[in-house]
Amino acid sequence: MSKGITKREEDYSQWYLDVVLKAEMAEYSPVRGCMVIRPTGYGIWEKMQQRLDRMFKETGHVNAYFPLFIPESFLKKEAEHVEGFAPECAMVTHGGGKRLEEPMAIRPTSETIIWATYKNWIKSYRDLPLLINQWANVCRWEMRTRLFLRTCEFLWQEGHTAHATHEEAEEEALRMVDVYRQFAEEYMAMPVVVGRKTESEKFAGAEHTYCIEAMMQDGKALQAGTSHHLGQKFARAFDVKFQDRDKELKYVYATSWGVSTRLIGGMIMTHSDDKGLVIPPKLAPTPVVFVPIWHSDEEMNMVLGKAREITTGWDPLFFKIDDRDQYKPGYKFNEWELKGVPVRIEIGPKDVNNSTVVVARRDTGDKATVPMDGLLTHVEAALESIQKNLYSAAQKRLQERTFTVDNYDEYTERVEGGGFFRVFLDHANPAVEEKLQEDTRSTIRCIPFNAPDEEGPCMITGKPCSGRVIAAQSY
RNA sequence: CGGGGCGUAGCGCAGCCCGGUUAGCGCGCCUGCUUUGGGAGCAGGAGGCCGAGAGUUCAAAUCUCUCCGCCCCGACCA
Structure with missing residues (x-):
């Protein structure tokens, strides 16, 4: 048998680490919380990039590149955004041997620098839609890190688009979450649940957030991709207006969407076994x-x-x-x-x-x-x-481990064992999610699309809810 | 930031309690010969500021203090 790989049933998270390290996907770097992605792991990322890049271009997007450094004042312009990201920003205070007049953040995400730029690019309805993607690294000062799943620096792509109307932006956000779904299913052989995030789980600065959620072999959820409708929040914060056909000056509507090297972790935890890594053929370098x-x-x-x-x-x-x-x-x-x-x-x-x-x-x-x-x-x-077989095995697991539960005690007891739980929860009430997290360390992963019309009482408050949500423990 | 653990050869560890020859073991690495259809064998060899600093002592990997780093478990997150 494989030397030195912990069995999945013994210790799933140690198994994951063993696979990442022994298969030479990545290793710890001398820098706290940051990893070195080795050729074997990076080759898989390159395959992901190639495919995604093509899908983005097929849906009309082009690539560009924006600076790594973001002036502190930019970050502060959108209230919710700064609140969400300030705690995890790395700040540069010195350069050229001198203290900077204004500290700069290393981008945790690029909305602010991009919208500061779009302000100059967008004048007329003829400039819209503006459909741009960037391949980049970002930095978020995480407390606890895990290779690929959560590191202080990671690689990703971030799409940033501008639209004339709310409807167009909404279409875009939905289109891109569907691109992610398709990529996950067809290339990663990873079935996902597509849905919308709750208020407390959405992106800091978004009107709402769509996501794909995958189930790992231990039954935990992994957020595998997100697509945000940003409304006019960033347009207002950065004063990005265009003159419409009707001669009126209007704020544009925005979206952003991203997937990261976290997908590699998802791929590992979806397909690999006690002998080591299993790469879906379409992602194999x-x-x-x-x-x-x-x-x-x-x-x-x-x-x-x-x-x-x-x-x-x-x-x-x-x-x-x-x-x-x-x-x-x-x-x-x-x-x-x-x-x-x-x-x-x-x-x-x-x-x-x-x-x-x-x-x-x-x-x-x-x-x-x-x-x-x-x-x-x-x-x-x-x-x-092989590609098909991996997908159907993963899909079977997703189906078998998705449970419908109506009673909170039962939920509390069972959620520990992993799996997705279709439940009634009053997701509009933040106190509900708080209690859920406290009691069970689980969260509402998403309000799924394609859910049957059902009505029932919230497991926690008893308030009538329409439609079930997916709750689970997650990475 | 709280709780726990670990820093000794490239990797994994022993030695530390109870200070005292030349700091060991396994894997890997190098040389040679024999091997090759599911992780080969033998022989020889290279490789160490024992995390850093200060102290105690005739003597410190080992005892004391300080610092640094990393990992794991909780609060924040793609």
Whole structure:
């Protein structure tokens, strides 16, 4: 079995750490709360970026880049925003050996600097909509950190759009949360619940926040992406007006939306197992690895030669031939399983003689002997099957661990064991959420879309509510 | 910021209570030979300011004080 990986059932969070570290995804840096993302982890982020970037561009967005430093006065312009972010800002007070006249924050998010800029870009209704995305790092001074899930610095993308009307902004916010849903499902093989955040959980400065919530293997929720309708709050704070067709000067409507390297943590906790990482094929930097087997130099030349011959014409980024001489095949099998490569192809002297190879898939561990002829087609089919299989396993778990509960005592007892709970809670009342958190360390994850019309009494106050919310413990 | 733990070789640890040869062990690393279809074997070798500073002592990894860092559990968060 895998050396040194804690079993999931023994200690889920230690298992997670073991996988991240042993699969060489990331490691702790000398800097408190910050991580080093290693090539294996960064390669997955690059795949995510490539796909998301394409989806953003297909929906009309373009990329730009704004400064890392944000003058303190900018942050203070929007009241709710500053209240939400001030406590977690890192501030730069010195530069060039001198105390700065005005301290600058290292961006916790870029709304303020972007809206200070948009003010100059937007004059007329013809300038709208303005659809911009930025790939960047941000910094939030977290008390407690966990690799990928919560670190002081992390990588993300943040979309910032400006629209002429409330309706258009609303459409945009909804469009982008749906882009996230689609990305999560199709590429990460991670089913999600789409919904709206409650007042207390929404973004600091948003009118409302939409989100996708995923369920990890231990039943805890992970907020995997958010999309905010910012209304006119930032337009008013930064005085961004446009002249409309009717000659009137109007404030623009805004959205922002983001996903981060936290998704990598979500991917790990959705698919990986006690042998290590499992990467969905569509996110695998290298989907296929060949492990050649030989006894003599002669055989080595023959086997390696054959492997190279078979893969002639294949995309070089699609596969790797592990020709290292210092490790035995068994070692390599385990290593590539630990690192989550979706398909492993074993090729030895026997195979070369029979014109076959052995194809092993990471999700089920199944091995099959297949002819070299038509191998690429076989492998592509296997990858597709793995992608589907990972998704349906995750979806099955989500369904099986989503419970409908009406009684608070029952909820309190069961929520500890993980899972999503469909419950009636008066989410308009902040005291309800406070009590919920105090009693159970769980929160309302979202007010889901696509919920059946149901009416019932709030589990805590008894007040009639329409529609159930999803409550759960979360990361 | 409260509670707990840990800093000794690249990694994981022992040694510390009870001070005293040359600071050990496993993994990894280097060299050589034999191996190679599920984590190889043998032989040889390199690698340490014992987290930092101050003290006690003839003598400190070990005792005392101070500091620093990190991890884990709670309050805040993508």
